[in-house]
Amino acid sequence: MPPDAIPARGLAAFSPTAPLGRWDFARRPVGPRDVRVAIDYCGICHSDVHTVRGEWGPISYPLVPGHEIVGRVAEVGSAVSRWQVGDRVGVGCMVASCRQCGPCAQGLEQYCDAGFTDTYNGKDLVSGGVTQGGYSDTIVVDDHFVLRVPEGLDAAAAAPLLCAGITTWSPLTHWGTGPGKRVGVVGIGGLGHMAVKLASALGAEVVAITRSAAKAAEARRLGAHDAVVATETGALKPHRSSLDLIIDTVGTGHDLEPLVGLLRMHGTLCLVGGAPEPHSAVRAFSVIGKRRSIAGSLIGGIAETQAMLDFCGARGITSDVELIGVDGVNAAYERVVHADVRYRFVIDLATLDGGR
């Protein structure tokens, strides 16, 4: 460890199958363009589970997951002027990108031609080591990737905005969600419940599509104008050829045909769930007949993430969360796998022994 490295404490995965456990490690020293954030809360994303269990490919252990990070600025590099120690900030799924390619120049760092650096399990461009995420007491991040979190928002409930929020906000706004538009949301989980809240706040008419009658009722409470239980015969029929956009948050392979059939002319079915297995086959006639599209969207750029946070700050929008301590993370993982959470677990990092 370099003499100026930052000692950090966290919760790490040590193998694809073992429970997560405490781990002491080092963050890189705070460079001129870096910000050190003292982490208060970190959300648990289904991606965390997929990654640490090796379901998205082999990884190196130990690994500290977590990319829905909210904390306060603890230290700023010499070249950083926009933050004060104590500012409420967030870090999402990215901590670096090339900053020079076409996508980066457009503020779409998530599509960086060189590949952005994941907040965890990425290659740290400065230290050369593996990036470690937010199930930790502190993190050192390039200033460009630090977001302002409105003080008016509950900090724990704002944490999921950094992934679940922006992952749905980006396609919603890219495809022009607003008054007069009809938006479907498939899967009412971490991402889906945010999609319902955001699409509704943007002025669209929202149709929630779920396999659970209980979640259909909850989706209405969250702001959906209609909610259908997709497994009920004929449930989708009233919405055929009526939606401009569908945000499909389901994280496992499924049949896209019934969803494509809900799109009106020029409508888009946008996949945001990282299903490891392929979705069912595509019938050419399903997309040809109304110039429909099946697309995908990945998190969101830094500028649009800030815009989303500001929008949420102005409207008082946060995630519905279950706050847990670090000792509850392994049990929470099992519940995430079984979609048994309303709607996001958030870890209170103050529960790490000894504090920071």
Added chain:
Amino acid sequence: MPPDAIPARGLAAFSPTAPLGRWDFARRPVGPRDVRVAIDYCGICHSDVHTVRGEWGPISYPLVPGHEIVGRVAEVGSAVSRWQVGDRVGVGCMVASCRQCGPCAQGLEQYCDAGFTDTYNGKDLVSGGVTQGGYSDTIVVDDHFVLRVPEGLDAAAAAPLLCAGITTWSPLTHWGTGPGKRVGVVGIGGLGHMAVKLASALGAEVVAITRSAAKAAEARRLGAHDAVVATETGALKPHRSSLDLIIDTVGTGHDLEPLVGLLRMHGTLCLVGGAPEPHSAVRAFSVIGKRRSIAGSLIGGIAETQAMLDFCGARGITSDVELIGVDGVNAAYERVVHADVRYRFVIDLATLDGGR
């Protein structure tokens, strides 16, 4: 037959399996808003074969196929003012639509909410009978669906513009093909060879993708800047993440993954081939990573068809055709099925016994 019905002669399918044969039938009388066209040429589209053989669903026989029609105005209804007898005109895939829905109001009659009327095998909104297509000496069509074919173009070679031309033109222009854009064309057949010509004339850099070395060479002659033989190992690699749009004309189910991988950020793979069987499964990560889309597009609206014909007239663009007589149609069908045509058969209707 009503006393003022128009006697017509044509070539019809009488069953899914029997060869096409001569058939005398009646066209509806020329109404106030109708135009009667004396047909000179009609292209053979793969759709004709799929339809008459019942591959796209059961149909009623006898059926006269053909929707790439070029002829001259022979008679105009009392309320029609824009045509003179003798004008060079064309009729494509549509002969009616509701003219009132949102898509129709936008000039996108092909996506009519009520469904447009196919030039053949449709329900004639006036007579109530089945529409009959262009393998015939004459046709009666609502004025709105009659296109002006530039006199400077070879009439036989212009016929395929009415389907193969507009089917590729519509997605090319919808997705902004022009200078600075890179367009892939998959399948160098009737549609594909038009896509290469049109994309190139629109100023894009064109990459042809085929399974045949001979067609790769021909694609370059047609205007492609590069042409790759997709079955050769590594052939696609230099074009990974580089195309803005791919026009996929292949009419049978195939693997879309290697094609999706050729798209850059925001790129679209557009299916225009009517494969009866589904394409391979879609992997979410393939579209998520660069906000790519898999879309479809259906022929084109009347206004854009006229724009395409005018563009082709100004540039001298037509299809590469093999002109045949009516007695050659059954043999031509076999060659269409085996993709053995450079690049479109066109029937010379003057070869119908007894003329018109």
